[in-house]
Structure formats: structure tokens, C-alpha cells
Amino acid sequence: MRAWVDKHLPRRTLLGQTLRKLRRFYLGNLNKEYIAQAIKDTRKGDCNRCGMCCELIYKCPFLGRDAQNLPFCRIYGDLRPANCRNYPFDAVDSEIDTCGYSFTPKSGK
Numbered sequence: 001m002r003a004w005v006d007k008h009l010p011r012r013t014l015l016g017q018t019l020r021k022l023r024r025f026y027l028g029n030l031n032k033e034y035i036a037q038a039i040k041d042t043r044k045g046d047c048n049r050c051g052m053c054c055e056l057i058y059k060c061p062f063l064g065r066d067a068q069n070l071p072f073c074r075i076y077g078d079l080r081p082a083n084c085r086n087y088p089f090d091a092v093d094s095e096i097d098t099c100g101y102s103f104t105p106k107s108g109k
């Protein structure tokens with residue numbers, strides 16, 4: 001099973017996206033230490049507010065657009081789910097080419 005997941009997880013397919021979303025949910029809620037360490041050790045850059053991560057698989061219902069058509073989160077703050085708060089937390093999780101974050105080639109749980 002692990003080999004099957006490892007094979008499909010990094011792929012840019014609907015299956016790969018779904019596996020990453022599940023992994024994001026699992027680690028974000030049950031292994032917050034891994035997320036924090038991966039961000040600290042491997043993530044560089046900043047969010048450029050492209051909003052692409054709010055439309056992975058489906059468009060988030062809390063995604064809004066301001067007067068300049070820039071995306072914003074309608075529930076930004078404590079209500080924001082771990083999946084959104086942590087994206088992207090490591091190289092495996094990162095799947096959007098235009099994302100302002102990049103990763104040193106480490107991590108990958």
C-alpha cells in the first residue's frame with residue numbers, strides 16, 4: 001500500500017491531488033510537529049496571493065475577490081482549516097508552479 005501511495009502521491013493527476021489533499025489533512029491535524037519542522041527546514045519565499053491553492057480539485061466556497069480581483073479568504077484567521085493554513089508545507093505538498101513558495105530538496109513524509 002505504501003509503495004502505491006508513494007508512486008501516485010507526487011503525480012499531477014486527480015488521484016495525486018486527492019492523495020495530497022488527504023495527506024495535508026492528516027498531517028495538518030494529527031502531525032503538526034512534522035508540518036512545523038518541514039516549513040522551518042525547507043520552505044522559502046512568500047505567498048504572492050495567486051489564489052491557486054484555493055482551487056485545488058474544487059473552488060473553495062470561502063474564496064472571495066476584492067475590488068482589484070485579488071483573491072482573499074472570507075474566513076481568514078482562526079476558522080481557516082489546517083489544509084489552507086499550512087499550504088504548501090513541503091516539496092511533496094507543493095503542486096502549483098506559480099506559488100511564491102519553494103523548497104530545498106529535503107523533507108517528504
Ligand code: SF4
Pocket residue numbers: 046047048049050051052053054087088096098099100101
Ligand atoms: S498557491 Fe502559493 S502563492 Fe498562491 S495563494 Fe497559495 S500559497 Fe499563496
